[in-house]
Amino acid sequence: MAKKLKRLLVENNRILENFDNGSNCPDKIYSNVSTKSAPCCGLIRGKNVDSAINILHFTPKAAARPLEKTLRSAVSNLVNNQDSSGKVDPELLFIKEIKIDEGPTMKRFRAASMGRVSRIRRRSSHIKILVGVEE
Numbered sequence: 001m002a003k004k005l006k007r008l009l010v011e012n013n014r015i016l017e018n019f020d021n022g023s024n025c026p027d028k029i030y031s032n033v034s035t036k037s038a039p040c041c042g043l044i045r046g047k048n049v050d051s052a053i054n055i056l057h058f059t060p061k062a063a064a065r066p067l068e069k070t071l072r073s074a075v076s077n078l079v080n081n082q083d084s085s086g087k088v089d090p091e092l093l094f095i096k097e098i099k100i101d102e103g104p105t106m107k108r109f110r111a112a113s114m115g116r117v118s119r120i121r122r123r124s125s126h127i128k129i130l131v132g133v134e135e
Contacts, residue, residue, distance in 0.1 A: 037063035
């Protein structure tokens, strides 16, 4: 019970820290290898949000769609979760940081020759996008 409570507190603090730093999208997990997604990240790193969404929408790679969805989620979180005192103009947003790391690996087994077993690793990735306002 104490371990679960401690883990929940750590996760909540991490989410709060992310919001303080301007990160408005919690980590997303999707089933694609991070090395295949890295070229799509390089296309939009440091760009304006509108141009980044355009680039991802017309990029013919499998990794572009989850990146676009995560970016749209980050922008909507930033626009809708701000205090009423400081409204954010969506046209002034740009991508501060984008990071794709290795996520959890599902391990599956398959029959091999001579009665043996071979391991299949289904890898996934973490996407983290920080969106900020140009100053």
